[in-house]
Amino acid sequence: MPREQNIRLNVNGRVYERTVPVRLSLADFLRDHLHLTGTHLGCEHGVCGACTISMNGRSARSCLTLAVQADGAEIVTIEGLRAADGSRHPLQQAFLENFGLQCGYCTPGMLITAIELLRENPQPSEQDVREALSGNICRCTGYQAIVDSVLAVARDTQGSKKREIV
Amino acid sequence: MKPAWFDYYAPRSLDEALRILADAGPNGRVLAGGQSLMPMLNCRLLNPAILVDINRLEVLNSLDVTKDGLTVGALVRHADLLHDDRVRHGWPLLFEATKQVAHPAIRNRGTVCGSVAHNDPAAEHPSVLVTLDGTVVIASAAGRRELPAEQFFTGILSTALQPGEMVVALRYPPQPAGTGTGFVEFARRLGDFAMAGAAATLTLRDGVCEHARLTVVGMGEGPFRARAAENMLAARRLGADDRNEAFAEAAEKVRAAVEPADDVHASASYRRHLAGVMTQRALETALARAGAH
Numbered sequence A: 001m002p003r004e005q006n007i008r009l010n011v012n013g014r015v016y017e018r019t020v021p022v023r024l025s026l027a028d029f030l031r032d033h034l035h036l037t038g039t040h041l042g043c044e045h046g047v048c049g050a051c052t053i054s055m056n057g058r059s060a061r062s063c064l065t066l067a068v069q070a071d072g073a074e075i076v077t078i079e080g081l082r083a084a085d086g087s088r089h090p091l092q093q094a095f096l097e098n099f100g101l102q103c104g105y106c107t108p109g110m111l112i113t114a115i116e117l118l119r120e121n122p123q124p125s126e127q128d129v130r131e132a133l134s135g136n137i138c139r140c141t142g143y144q145a146i147v148d149s150v151l152a153v154a155r156d157t158q159g160s161k162k163r164e165i166v
Numbered sequence B: 001m002k003p004a005w006f007d008y009y010a011p012r013s014l015d016e017a018l019r020i021l022a023d024a025g026p027n028g029r030v031l032a033g034g035q036s037l038m039p040m041l042n043c044r045l046l047n048p049a050i051l052v053d054i055n056r057l058e059v060l061n062s063l064d065v066t067k068d069g070l071t072v073g074a075l076v077r078h079a080d081l082l083h084d085d086r087v088r089h090g091w092p093l094l095f096e097a098t099k100q101v102a103h104p105a106i107r108n109r110g111t112v113c114g115s116v117a118h119n120d121p122a123a124e125h126p127s128v129l130v131t132l133d134g135t136v137v138i139a140s141a142a143g144r145r146e147l148p149a150e151q152f153f154t155g156i157l158s159t160a161l162q163p164g165e166m167v168v169a170l171r172y173p174p175q176p177a178g179t180g181t182g183f184v185e186f187a188r189r190l191g192d193f194a195m196a197g198a199a200a201t202l203t204l205r206d207g208v209c210e211h212a213r214l215t216v217v218g219m220g221e222g223p224f225r226a227r228a229a230e231n232m233l234a235a236r237r238l239g240a241d242d243r244n245e246a247f248a249e250a251a252e253k254v255r256a257a258v259e260p261a262d263d264v265h266a267s268a269s270y271r272r273h274l275a276g277v278m279t280q281r282a283l284e285t286a287l288a289r290a291g292a293h
């Protein structure tokens, strides 16, 4: 059985074709092979949430996914959140304005997770936000500012501005 | 924190998967959602020689409801159950328990069958399957067999699965009329594995308990069916005056029967206490809902 395989996948709108070891995680593939180092690794066993990416429209732990399993998939990482004109995603902007990050280690996973929440539930309660983010550990903010950031976007999209979340 | 080498197969048909598993024997492992297996591989708690990834087997991605009940295929993720109104209304115990499994990203990938095959003593799904009197559908290159949930779970992280076999589906019978269910668990943080939990169903007729089923989560060996409490509840009146006493007795029977161990998360005596509290709460919830019919 060959220990390497060819994969072809779409990451942030760009198609990549690479040969990878079968035991390589998607996280290490993104970071070491594509040099997309915005996806962070905290624990490598599913607990901290720093490595959370979007795979075929659903959030997933990239440390618990093999790169070969992403063959044919569409992946979105933190690097894919900016608009084509370079402007920040509304949730990135809200994190900036509400002090939703300090060291930034947890932020990529927080953003991917919160974007999925807002897509499924555009008007979440504070408790909804806390539940959705329960699998993402932050050692800096104490969470309140992160929850505030997500709620700020929810309020904003309700009003006249109606910005696109995904 | 990187896995050791393995051979990786991603078969395109169930027959092919079963053939590979048969050839691999005890060296083979099914890779489903990977939410329990990948952590073990990354931490090198497990070094299987051969991984059989079932994620390309679309035939296993089926959630069927018929008059005989609900069938959950091996690629159905926790999140799929939560997005299905048939499950929400028809199997509320399963629905509620699934909400308490881990976090969104884990629920997006982890499968219900994988949870059952893994049999973590603190996991929700094994206890729910036992409480609802479900069935495990098992396939191998030699054919199919079905096992009642209670015969499937054999101990911590252990099941009746033999080398070469895999779980293809779980079956949950329809909920009888007049039945209420309750699932509660206690964990220090949202989404963590429970320190203790309880799943209960109560079927009432004219204020009398016709049938009770009670399973406790997190007590060491896997799903713990509290038969003494079930028998005590059968034929008991559960009116406003008698229910508190009946449920307190049930909790007492549970505390006497469970055999939790000390670990880093909780002492045995604290777990035993929690088992009683969870039992009472699950029964109260079940009764309130049974009455609402």
Ligand SMILES: Cc1cc2nc3c(=O)[nH]c(=O)nc-3n(C[C@H](O)[C@H](O)[C@H](O)COP(=O)(O)OP(=O)(O)OC[C@H]3O[C@@H](n4cnc5c(N)ncnc54)[C@H](O)[C@@H]3O)c2cc1C
Binding pocket: A045, A046, A047, B029, B030, B031, B032, B033, B034, B035, B036, B037, B038, B039, B074, B100, B101, B102, B103, B106, B109, B110, B111, B112, B113, B114, B115, B117, B118, B120, B122, B123, B124, B125, B161, B165, B166, B167, B168, B191, B192, B193, B194
């Ligand atoms: C941070 C975190 C928190 C979690 N919290 C909870 C929690 O609160 N409650 C809970 O119940 N779980 C929890 N889990 C585990 C999660 O529910 C897993 O999804 C589940 O236990 C296993 O399902 P899987 O599809 O991911 O299986 P995998 O990880 O792919 O496999 C697990 C085991 O089952 C075997 N297996 C899987 N599918 C089959 C099959 N069809 N036939 C035969 N064998 C099979 C595998 O070979 C392996 O041995 C948590 C996981 C993480 C990472």
Ligand code: FES
Binding pocket: A040, A041, A042, A043, A044, A045, A046, A047, A048, A049, A050, A051, A052, A061, A062, A063, A064
């Ligand atoms: S690095 Fe993946 S969850 Fe922590």
Ligand code: FES
Binding pocket: A100, A101, A102, A103, A104, A105, A106, A107, A137, A138, A139, A140, A141
């Ligand atoms: S901002 Fe530092 S870990 Fe969250």
